[in-house]
Amino acid sequence: MPTYTKLAAMGQYVPDRVVDNDELAAIMDTSDEWIQAHTGIQTRHYAMNGENTSDLATQVAQQLLSKSGVAASAIDLILVTTITPDALTPATACIVQANIGADNAFAFDLSAACAGFTFGMATADKFIRSGQYRNVMVISAEVNSKMMDFKDRTAAVFFGDGAGGALLQATTDPHENNIVAEKLQTQGNATVIHSGRVAPITKISADNYPQTDAFYQAGREVFQFATTVVPEQMRGLLAREHVALSDLQFVICHQANLRIIEKIAANLALPMEKFPHNVERLGNTSSAGVAMALAGVFDQLNGPTLLTAFGGGLAYGSVLIKK
Template sequence: MIMGAFAKITATAGYVPERVVTNEELADLMETSDEWIVSHTGIQTRHYAMNQENTSDLSTQVGQKLIKESGVSVEEIDLIIISTITPDSLTPSTAAIVQGKLHAKNAMAFDLSAACAGFVYAMSVADKMMRSGLYRHAIVISAEVNSKMMDFTDRTSTVFFGDGAGGALLTRTNNETEEFLIDEIIETDGTGATTIHSGRVKPLSEISKTNFPTTDAFYQDGRSVFQFATGTVSVQMKTLLERNQLNETNLAAIICHQANLRIIEKISQTLMISMDKFPHTVEKFGNTSSAGIPLTLATMGHSDQPILLTGFGAGLAYGSILIRM
């Protein structure tokens, strides 16, 4: 342990696949319409990974951008954390694949699964590891290829989701005023485990040569998710803001999980903070799960005021962190 070791954000980046999918295109596949999707979600388009492009590929694109923007050499990267619920495989980890694709031979790499709260969880974990003094440069990426987990007969879920990746590069500093993490509240409510789920693998019921592993498609109880996000999560956000004496005037921005524009609008109303303080990219990218927060963060410039990041999703996992850029 090195006393006085902190982490600062030295670069942010985002990436989405080229293929744009419109509401009209989805309406040709299922009983829905552009009008219904926009009115209920605010989403106009989303991007899908195609032609074998997978989660590790999206992550690698972000990693390359972070290295280029920060000026840190790939050999100096010693920690890679990928948050995802749509990995390339259960094993090896997507982070290990990305480490290989980046040629970051000196980096320890692992995946973290916290659904749509993944980036918040991963940044919190990276902060603690950087504080140990054992790591100098860390890449934290959230990446999702949600399209490969969708049931395209289910309009209640499929119309929401898109694919994308975003992340940040953290660098160790001895200057406490440069520390990126100001405060945090990270929570889990396992009693809500059935509210959102994806990729469940059933255990054996008998020993048979016909056994073969299969997974289920993404499912969510939309009404319960809306109530959770606008109720429980809003209380968490308010608690963190109040204990740091932050309000609309001394807060740079609030970046929520980009689940649904209507949820973000409701949180704005509940906190009584103008939507002007809530940057959002969900209209263009859809719900990219854990990637939504860093994708949106990458659109922001430097700010002297704190930024609140709040993620919430399956688990139920939810967390809020106050950061400096």
């Protein structure tokens, strides 16, 4: 008997500290007017009270357990998507596992930059459909603030911290299947977006110490990619599945900035009312943005919805869900 994937619960969390545009304008050459005109962003949240990525992810994991009524001991897999992990090792997902007491799970991180939630959903779906795993958490969590160069206004003004996630469950009822199809792609491009690069040593010396670089993006190239290549992928997936654009209840895009979302909506000739967004309040939360936007409308879902995200790699992915 085939196994299908049900989207059982959603959760989201942001740190308490709110940072508005004026606060950033006080330390770099920018202004509230410029930021809002170019990005639509008004505020973002920063983790500044000792919270790290695993702490944000743990808050979401606890919500998923509470909302679903599933015990931590019943979780089979915890998959955390992030480009701002607590450390290179252990995986942030392993820390979340310990925090919630999911002793019977295995856990790992997935790095697909801002496309992480779509890649994570597609990956978790395959684990469930194998028939071996029944309860899988997919949590996208980012503390982008710790990777910013606050002298670089082309990046720092965009980003915020947050986490969102889903609990996926196995079902044998095809009517409960919520994951319909996906299309994942990468371009093998390491220059347009990068973060946390660690250089190899050039000599053996007592003063060698690992260092990482801050987040960087080539804004114009990202905008062009997101508003031309990505919509074509979206159209291709929908055509393959015989779903008309007009049939979509929602299109939940990566919350990169409001202007990109508006441009994608215009490219697809769809009204902005179909595009839930949180970027004005939360900024670009990397892989967490789609997860949090989906969590915000989860209780309203009653038709086909397309999740689409894009980021470093260049990675981009679309997942068609129906509830």
